[in-house]
Amino acid sequence: MRFSLYLIVFFSLIQPCLAQIVLQKSEAVSREYIVSFYQLDDFSVQLRQQKSMALTTMRLQQEHRLQKLQQDLADTDLKIVRNLWIKQSVVISISEPFLPGVRALPYVEGLRRDQHYIAKPMAVVTLPESGELVQDNLQRVDVDTLWNQQYRGQGIVVAILDSGVDPEHLDLVDSWRGGSNSWFDPYQQQDEPKDITGHGTSVAGIVLGGDASGSYIGVAPSAQWIAARVFDDNGNSTESAISEVLQWIVDPDEDATTDDYPDIVQNSWGLDATEGACINPFSKELDVIDTLGIDLVFAVGNSGSVGASSYLTPAFDRHVISVGALEATDNLLHSSSRGPNNCENTVLPTLVAPGQLIKTADLTFNGFDTDNTINRTGTSFSAPHISGVLALLRSKFK
Numbered sequence: 001m002r003f004s005l006y007l008i009v010f011f012s013l014i015q016p017c018l019a020q021i022v023l024q025k026s027e028a029v030s031r032e033y034i035v036s037f038y039q040l041d042d043f044s045v046q047l048r049q050q051k052s053m054a055l056t057t058m059r060l061q062q063e064h065r066l067q068k069l070q071q072d073l074a075d076t077d078l079k080i081v082r083n084l085w086i087k088q089s090v091v092i093s094i095s096e097p098f099l100p101g102v103r104a105l106p107y108v109e110g111l112r113r114d115q116h117y118i119a120k121p122m123a124v125v126t127l128p129e130s131g132e133l134v135q136d137n138l139q140r141v142d143v144d145t146l147w148n149q150q151y152r153g154q155g156i157v158v159a160i161l162d163s164g165v166d167p168e169h170l171d172l173v174d175s176w177r178g179g180s181n182s183w184f185d186p187y188q189q190q191d192e193p194k195d196i197t198g199h200g201t202s203v204a205g206i207v208l209g210g211d212a213s214g215s216y217i218g219v220a221p222s223a224q225w226i227a228a229r230v231f232d233d234n235g236n237s238t239e240s241a242i243s244e245v246l247q248w249i250v251d252p253d254e255d256a257t258t259d260d261y262p263d264i265v266q267n268s269w270g271l272d273a274t275e276g277a278c279i280n281p282f283s284k285e286l287d288v289i290d291t292l293g294i295d296l297v298f299a300v301g302n303s304g305s306v307g308a309s310s311y312l313t314p315a316f317d318r319h320v321i322s323v324g325a326l327e328a329t330d331n332l333l334h335s336s337s338r339g340p341n342n343c344e345n346t347v348l349p350t351l352v353a354p355g356q357l358i359k360t361a362d363l364t365f366n367g368f369d370t371d372n373t374i375n376r377t378g379t380s381f382s383a384p385h386i387s388g389v390l391a392l393l394r395s396k397f398k
Helices: 044-049 051-072 096-103 136-140 143-147 199-208 239-250 283-291 379-397
Strands: 004-007 022-025 032-037 079-084 089-093 108-113 116-120 124-126 133-135 157-162 224-229 264-267 269-272 295-299 320-326 351-354 358-361 373-376
Touching: 032 051, 032 096, 032 239, 044 051, 044 283, 051 079, 051 089, 079 239, 096 108, 133 136, 136 143, 143 379, 157 199, 157 239, 157 379, 199 224, 199 264, 199 358, 199 373, 199 379, 224 239, 239 283, 264 379, 269 295, 283 295, 295 379, 320 379, 351 379, 358 379
Parallel strands: 157 224, 157 264, 264 295, 295 320, 320 351
Antiparallel strands: 004 022, 004 269, 022 116, 032 089, 032 108, 079 089, 124 133, 358 373
């Protein structure tokens, strides 16, 4: 089965708003390999009871394996590319003649190429009690119930795993948590938050955007965001980069004694051509994130035309809250993927939310248009409603 990363990404300047980018499997042969080590311990219980010790032990165990790997392959051209300690794996660069030697090591469970991907080309209503102007999609998820109790996501951190976020947008600029533990680029291209396509900015706007355009666009405007990039400046991605992003979620400051991980992780991406499939290369990462009590929200996908079991990996995962999209009439959007779930004994999608012509934040073009908005359609933009609602509920019950 071919796998390719499918992000429901919309260009700001393309109409109609259903235009999308597909990150497909690259034909180029990867020269990098993912080495999986045998698992020595099950850290699930320890993560629940003593997170810092579990993470420290996982890192130490991984470092021991890396040292052993480098010693055993000292006579090769081995280079360590990514340290994926969360799943006890490592990405290496090594010449092909040395591969049999890697596979023969007693602590190596598996060796495979790192998969590479490449990109190809509402009305305003008034809340009944407060009188504040919000987009009608916010009223449809009943934000005023908690807003009128003064719960608007305060004290809650949402991670946006996407194309990035434009930090100059007036609806988002004040809600970035800030600091070195609030932005991660596995491709090491952008030192500060940045968004090339606008997709992640639009997602963030629905989760927690303000009212710079005259009406609130975000479900939880008092929450904070952090962000990491799923793909690079040119629309390229790798399986290992996504794994590293999910690993970052668990410990953003790389200090196991601090609890700086987010409360909610918003994902509007999935693997293309995986409708109904049950293979998930990120299952270990999702398991660790869920074990820490972090909510995982995923768009279920825009493959509804396929029919039943058209969800995309990893929306089927038992740790995930999968989200479908509704039309303005509250009927299921035709393009919204659906179940039944062939992989887990769970309802799929878990929830549905507004997903048609949702007004939200768009790119500012380096600060030129700081309150720029756009209408978006698809499960990419229904899913952040649920992340926002979770932020409201967490702010009330934390």
